[in-house]
Amino acid sequence: MHPRRALTARGICMLALGAAALTFGSLVGQRELVGLGVLLVALPALSALSLSGSIGRITHHRSLSPERVPAGHDARVGVRIGNMSATWPVSSVSVQDTLPTLLGHEPRYGIGFLRPGATRDVSYLVRPAVRGVYPIGPLWVSVSDPLGCVRVSRLLGAPASLLVTPVALPLTRAGTSDSPRGEEPPRRPVGGIGEQDPIPREYRHGDEMRRVHWRSTARHGELMVRREEQDRRDLGAVLLDTRASAHRGRGADHSLETAVAVAASVAVHLLGSSHELHLHTDRARMDASGTDAVLDDLALLTPSGGTSLLPGIAGLRAAPGSPALTVAVLGALSAEEATELARTGRGRRLALLCSEAAWAAPGALAGAADILSSGGWQVAALASPTELPPLWHGAVLSHSFGKGPR
Secondary structure, eight states: OOOEEEEOHHHHHHHHHHHHHHHHHHHHTOHHHHHHHHHHHHHHHHHHHHTTTTGGGEEEEEEEESSEEETTSOEEEEEEEEEOOSSOOEEEEEEEEOOOGGGOSOOEEEEEEEOTTOEEEEEEEEOOSSOEEEEEOOEEEEEEOTTSOEEEEEEESOOEEEEEEOOOOOOOGGGSOSSTTOOOOOOOOTTOOSOOOOOEEEOOTTOOGGGBOHHHHHHHTSOEEEOOGGGOOOEEEEEEOOBGGGOOOOGGGOHHHHHHHHHHHHHHHHHHTTOEEEEEESSOEEOOSSHHHHHHHHHTOOOBOOSOSHHHHHHHHHSSSOOSEEEEEESOOOHHHHHHHHTOOOSEEEEEEETTSOOSSTTHHHHHHHHHHHTTOEEEEESSGGGHHHHHHHHHHHSSOOSOOO
């Protein structure tokens, strides 16, 4: 970008006073007044000439610490300003960074005089409240002459990207049992002799009979086998409703932001509990290969233009494997969508309904909850992500969210 040159308020006043002195001095024949007018008119032009090439000697380097931050947490932006010339100084330097509106006011700093080869460091904090990618920069650099008559400005450098991920709230570890039945790991024998009891699972075709765990078989009424270490990686599935039509609100209070934060918390919890994860939206299946991949993809997630959740439910049904735990994080549902979802999935199924979503009628949320509950889903409604940890903890203790919202 080419530099912008502009007169300051002082430069404009000098020109106006110089023109007035020239005019009045010529009319009354006062040479001294005419000379003063010439000087005042010439000073801004001389000041502009003195700034020739000065803006091109300014360099900068930007750093973000960290470059990836959860929503609601601070990131520090550091900017180093330098004079790359080994001969010529630069006077009266000031800088102003460019920020998105969501990050607040654009910071401005007076750097002052920079001798040849000198550098100055400035830094400030930003605290993004909403996930996404925020461009930080470019940097506006301004240089003024020593008299303050003329200012030359230009944009310097390219923006740096700050990735803001949804906050993953910690959940109670025991909330995702290694068994689809939700049973807790067996305790060590009272006598302390022998190894800890194995955690059993249902018999599968091809399992060796020597692995049958007869105590668990008698307790469950079906054939159970000892679970080896490699078998203990259960499957979890999360369905996230991203439809713009199903959500409402603004900024951090938007119900979609609540849904994304809840889904992120559940997904990170399952991955941290050594679960294999399938993460679905109403549009497609997302990358769930690791915690960072999930959070990064959710940070970039945009509302979908879809009007129905049925494609997402169909994707959940078609996914390979049989999840031991399925969690659906939902906006406003129709009765048809709730009915289809109620018929979906096996094992333990939890439905988390955003109470501030775009529900069509006052009783629509309770109606959807009743349909899901009748299909064997455990249901809870929440207005904020901060409500999830106690709800999850309650599910751990009771293995149920209750009868659903009313």
